[in-house]
Amino acid sequence: MSEVDAKTLEESEERAYGFWLFLMSDAILFSLLFATYAIMVTATDNGPDRTEIFGYWRTAANTALLLSSSLTMGLASIAICETRKSASFQWIFVTMILALAFLVLEIQEFAGLIAQGAGPDRSGFLSAYFTLVGTHGAHVIVGLIWMAVLCLHLALRPIGPEIQSITERLTMFWHLVGIVWIGIYSLVYLPGLYQ
Amino acid sequence: MFGRLNEDALPFYSEIAMAGAAVTVGGGLFVVAVVLWTGSLIYLWRNWLTSVDHKRIGIMYVVVALVMLLRGFVDALMMRAQQAMAMNSGGYLPPEHFDQIFSSHGTIMILFMAMPFLTGLINFVMPLQIGARDVAFPRLNLISLYLTAAGAGLVLVSLVIGKFSTAGWTGYPPFSETEFSPGVGVDYWIWALIVSGVGTTLTGINFITTIVKRRAPGMTWMRLPLFAWTALCASILIVFAFPALTVAGAMLALDRSAGFHFFTNDGGGNAMHFANILWMWGHPEVYILILPAFGVFSEIVATFSSKRLFAYNSLVFATVVIALLAFTTWLHHFFTMGAGASVNTAFGITTMIIAVPTGVKVFDWLMTMYRGRIRYQTPMLWTVAFLVTFTIGGMSGVLLAVPAVDYTLHNTTFLVAHFHNMVIPGALFGFFAGYVYWFPKAFGFRLDERWGRRAFWFWVTGFYLAFMPLYALGLMGMVRRLQHYDNPDWQPYLIVAAIGAVSVLCGLICMAIQLWVSIRDRERLADTTGDPWNARTLEWYSSSPPPVWNFASLPKIEGSDAFWRLKERGEAYREDENVGTISLPANSNDGIVYGALAFVFGFCMVWHIYWLALLCLGAIMTHLIVSSFRDPTAEVIPADEVARHEHDWKTAARAGSRYDGDPLCDYRTVLRKVPAQ
Numbered sequence: 001m002s003e004v005d006a007k008t009l010e011e012s013e014e015r016a017y018g019f020w021l022f023l024m025s026d027a028i029l030f031s032l033l034f035a036t037y038a039i040m041v042t043a044t045d046n047g048p049d050r051t052e053i054f055g056y057w058r059t060a061a062n063t064a065l066l067l068s069s070s071l072t073m074g075l076a077s078i079a080i081c082e083t084r085k086s087a088s089f090q091w092i093f094v095t096m097i098l099a100l101a102f103l104v105l106e107i108q109e110f111a112g113l114i115a116q117g118a119g120p121d122r123s124g125f126l127s128a129y130f131t132l133v134g135t136h137g138a139h140v141i142v143g144l145i146w147m148a149v150l151c152l153h154l155a156l157r158p159i160g161p162e163i164q165s166i167t168e169r170l171t172m173f174w175h176l177v178g179i180v181w182i183g184i185y186s187l188v189y190l191p192g193l194y195q
Numbered sequence: 196m197f198g199r200l201n202e203d204a205l206p207f208y209s210e211i212a213m214a215g216a217a218v219t220v221g222g223g224l225f226v227v228a229v230v231l232w233t234g235s236l237i238y239l240w241r242n243w244l245t246s247v248d249h250k251r252i253g254i255m256y257v258v259v260a261l262v263m264l265l266r267g268f269v270d271a272l273m274m275r276a277q278q279a280m281a282m283n284s285g286g287y288l289p290p291e292h293f294d295q296i297f298s299s300h301g302t303i304m305i306l307f308m309a310m311p312f313l314t315g316l317i318n319f320v321m322p323l324q325i326g327a328r329d330v331a332f333p334r335l336n337l338i339s340l341y342l343t344a345a346g347a348g349l350v351l352v353s354l355v356i357g358k359f360s361t362a363g364w365t366g367y368p369p370f371s372e373t374e375f376s377p378g379v380g381v382d383y384w385i386w387a388l389i390v391s392g393v394g395t396t397l398t399g400i401n402f403i404t405t406i407v408k409r410r411a412p413g414m415t416w417m418r419l420p421l422f423a424w425t426a427l428c429a430s431i432l433i434v435f436a437f438p439a440l441t442v443a444g445a446m447l448a449l450d451r452s453a454g455f456h457f458f459t460n461d462g463g464g465n466a467m468h469f470a471n472i473l474w475m476w477g478h479p480e481v482y483i484l485i486l487p488a489f490g491v492f493s494e495i496v497a498t499f500s501s502k503r504l505f506a507y508n509s510l511v512f513a514t515v516v517i518a519l520l521a522f523t524t525w526l527h528h529f530f531t532m533g534a535g536a537s538v539n540t541a542f543g544i545t546t547m548i549i550a551v552p553t554g555v556k557v558f559d560w561l562m563t564m565y566r567g568r569i570r571y572q573t574p575m576l577w578t579v580a581f582l583v584t585f586t587i588g589g590m591s592g593v594l595l596a597v598p599a600v601d602y603t604l605h606n607t608t609f610l611v612a613h614f615h616n617m618v619i620p621g622a623l624f625g626f627f628a629g630y631v632y633w634f635p636k637a638f639g640f641r642l643d644e645r646w647g648r649r650a651f652w653f654w655v656t657g658f659y660l661a662f663m664p665l666y667a668l669g670l671m672g673m674v675r676r677l678q679h680y681d682n683p684d685w686q687p688y689l690i691v692a693a694i695g696a697v698s699v700l701c702g703l704i705c706m707a708i709q710l711w712v713s714i715r716d717r718e719r720l721a722d723t724t725g726d727p728w729n730a731r732t733l734e735w736y737s738s739s740p741p742p743v744w745n746f747a748s749l750p751k752i753e754g755s756d757a758f759w760r761l762k763e764r765g766e767a768y769r770e771d772e773n774v775g776t777i778s779l780p781a782n783s784n785d786g787i788v789y790g791a792l793a794f795v796f797g798f799c800m801v802w803h804i805y806w807l808a809l810l811c812l813g814a815i816m817t818h819l820i821v822s823s824f825r826d827p828t829a830e831v832i833p834a835d836e837v838a839r840h841e842h843d844w845k846t847a848a849r850a851g852s853r854y855d856g857d858p859l860c861d862y863r864t865v866l867r868k869v870p871a872q
Contacts, residue, residue: 014332014404021403029442036442036472120454124457124463127450149820
C-alpha cells in the first residue's frame with residue numbers, strides 16, 4: 001500500500017469514527033425523546049389516548065418498509081465496496097423507493113391525525129408523540145437527500161475511497177434510523193395497539 | 196414579511212438599554228474601523244479568519260471568550276450595584292431589566308465565556324501535547340468556532356434588537372412559556388443555545404477523534420499528559436450531554452412557537468420534565484467546565500514544582516470517574532421539586548460520592564507540591580488560590596448535597612455563593628492560569644509578571660469579598676435574584692459584595708494593562724527556547740510560536756513527561772536531520788459561510804421570519820452537498836522551509852536554554868539530595 005493510500009484509509013477511518021460518535025450523540029437525543037414520550041403518554045388532557053389513534057396496518061407496513069430498506073441499503077453498500085456500479089444504483093434506488101413509501105405513509109398518518117383534531121397542539125401526549133416520530137421522520141428525509149447525493153456522486157465519478165467512505169457513513173446512519181424505528185414500533189405503537 | 200420584527204425592537208424605551216446597545220454597536224464598529232484603518236483586513240482574513248490551523252482557531256476561541264467575559268462581567272457589576280443600593284428603593288434598574296441582566300450574565304459566562312475559553316485552550320494545546328499535526332477534522336473545527344461565535348452574536352444582538360430573556364439562564368417553564376414571556380427574549384436564549392450547542396457537539400466529536408486516533412507513536416494512554424486526559428473526558432461529556440440541551444431547547448421552542456404542550460400549564464404539559472432534561476445537560480456541563488481546568492492545574496503544578504505529577508494514575512482514574520459520575524447527580528439541582536425522600540436520598544449520596552475523586556485530585560496536587568522546588572510565578576499563584584478556594588466551595592457543595600439542608604438553602608444567595616465558588620476558582624482561575632502559562636507558546640513572549648500578580652491579587656481578593664458575604668446572606672434568608680429588598684441587615688453585606696466586584700474590575704483592568712505592557716516589552720519578555728517555564732510535556736518541544744506544522748518530525752515517545760525525558764538525555768534541541776515535505780489542509784471560507792447562515796437562521800427563528808430561516812437551512816444543505824464534491828485542497832510546505840525553521844529555532848534554543856540537561860530539578864534527584872543537606 002502506498003503512502004497516499006494509507007493516508008486516505010486513515011482519514012476515512014477517522015471520518016467513520018467521528019461519525020459514529022455523532023450517531024451516539026444522536027442516539028442520546030432519541031433516548032430523551034423516548035423518555036419524554038414515556039412520561040407524557042398519560043398526559044392526554046381528555047383528548048385521544050394511544051389506544052385510539054394508531055392504525056394497525058399502517059404501522060405494520062411502515063415497519064416492513066423501513067426494515068427491508070435497511071437490507072437493501074446493506075446490499076447497496078456491498079455493491080459499492082465491490083465497485084459494481086449498476087448494482088449500486090439499483091439497490092440505492094430500491095432503498096429510496098422504500099424510504100419514500102415510508103414517508104408517504106407517515107405523512108398521511110400525521111395529516112389524518114391533525115385533520116381529526118389530534119394534532120401536536122392537542123395535548124402533551126400528542127406533542128411527545130409527534131416530536132418523537134417526527135424527529136425520526138426528519139432523519140428519514142435527511143437519509144433520502146443523502147442517498148440522492150450519493151447517486152449524484154456515483155453518476156459523476158468512478159467508485160473510489162471517497163464514495164466508499166460516504167457510503168460507509170450513510171449506511172451507519174440508515175441503520176440507526178432503522179434501530180430507532182424498532183424502538184418506536186415496540187414502545188409507541190405496539191403498546192397502543194394491544195392495550 | 197419580517198415576522199415580529201418592527202421598529203419597536205430598537206432600544207429607545209430606556210436610557211440604560213440604549214447605552215448598552217450603543218456600547219455594543221460602537222465596540223463592533225470600532226473593531227471594524229481599526230481593522231480597516233490599519234489595512235489589516237486581508238492579513239486577518241488570510242491568516243486568521245479562514246485559517247484551519249488548530250492553534251489559530253484556539254486563539255480565536257480565547258478572544259471570543261475574553262470579549263464575552265467583559266460583557267458578562269459588566270452584567271455582574273450592574274447587579275452588584277443594584278443590590279447594594281436597592282434597600283427600600285427601586286435602585287437604578289427596573290425589575291424587567293434586572294431580570295434580563297441576571298439571565299444574560301449566566302448564559303454568557305457559562306456558554307459564551309467558559310465554553311469558548313476551554314475549547315480554545317484545548318484546541319491550542321492538546322494536538323501539540325499528543326504530538327499531532329492538527330485535530331482530526333480541521334475544517335469542521337473552524338465551522339464549530341463560527342457556530343459558537345454565531346450563538347454569542349445572537350446574545351449580543353439581543354441587546355440592540357429586542358430584549359433578552361428574563362427567565363434566568365436556566366429558562367424554567369412555565370415562566371419561559373409564551374403565556375408569561377410573550378416577547379423574543381426566551382427565543383434569543385433558546386436559539387443562541389442551540390446554534391452554539393451544535394458547534395460544541397462537533398468540537399467534542401473532533402477532540403475525541405483526535406485523541407483516540409492521532410496520538411504520536413509511543414504515546415500510549417497512560418503516557419498521555421493529564422490535560423489531554425481531561426480534554427478527552429470533557430469531550431465525551433460534551434458529546435453525551437449536549438443532546439439534552441438541544442432537546443430541552445427545541446421542546447421549549449415548539450411550545451412557544453407551534454403551540455405544543457410539553458411544559459405548559461395547560462394541555463397536559465409537565466414543567467418539571469424541563470428541569471429534568473435541562474439538568475441532565477446542566478450537571479455534566481459543570482464538569483465540562485471544570486475538568487479541563489483541572490488538566491491545566493495538573494500541568495502547572497508539576498511544572499512549577501519541578502516534579503513529576505504525583506500519582507498520575509490516580510489522577511487519570513479520578514478524572515474518568517468524575518466524568519462517569521457527572522451523569523448521576525443532576526437531580527440535586529431540584530431537590531425541592533418533590534421527587535420524594537428516596538429519590539432525593541439517592542441523588543444526595545451520588546453527589547457526595549463525586550466529591551471523593553475530586554478530593555483525590557486535590558491531594559494529588561498537594562503531594563506534587565510537597566518537597567518540590569516551587570516557583571511562585573503567576574500560573575502557580577492561580578493554582579494555589581484555586582486549591583484553597585475551590586476546597587471551600589466544594590465543602591459548601593457537600594453541605595448542599597444533604598437534601599434536608601438544601602430545603603433551607605435552595606434558591607438563596609448561599610447557592611449563588613456555592614456555584615460561583617466552584618466555577619470561578621475551579622474553571623475561570625484555571626483558564627487564566629492556562630492563559631498565562633501557554634501565552635508564550637502562542638505568541639513567543641511571556642506576559643508581564645508584575646501586572647499578572649496585581650491582577651491575581653485583585654481577582655482573589657475581589658472573589659472573597661464578593662461571594663463570602665453571599666454565604667452569610669443566604670443563611671440569613673436572602674433569596675437570590677432580588678431586584679430590591681427591605682431588610683436593613685442585608686445591606687452591609689451587599690455593599691461588601693459590590694466592593695468585591697469593583698476589586699475584580701481592577702483585576703480585569705490589570706489584565707488589560709498586562710497585555711498592553713507585554714506587547715510593548717515583547718523584546719524583553721521574548722522566549723527563544725520554546726520552553727520558558729522548564730516544563731515537561733510535548734507542547735514545549737516546539738518553537739514559540741510553533742510553526743503551522745507543529746513538529747518537523749516526532750520523537751518516539753517512551754514514557755510520560757516526554758519532553759522532560761528528552762531534556763534529561765540532552766536530545767531536546769538536537770536538530771532533526773531527515774525532514775520531508777509536509778502537507779496540511781488549506782484555508783477555508785466554510786467557517787464564515789456556515790457561521791453567517793446559522794446566525795441569520797437563529798435570528799429569523801427568534802423573530803418568526805420563517806421564509807428566510809428556511810432559505811438559510813436550504814443554503815446550508817446546498818453548501819454541504821456542493822462541498823462534498825470538492826476534493827480537499829492541501830497546502831504543501833517544502834522540506835527546505837521546514838529544515839530552515841528547524842535549524843533556526845533550535846540554534847536559538849540551544850543558546851538560550853537554561854535548563855537543558857540539568858537533572859537538578861528532577862524529583863528523584865531532589866529526594867536523594869534533600870536528606871544529605
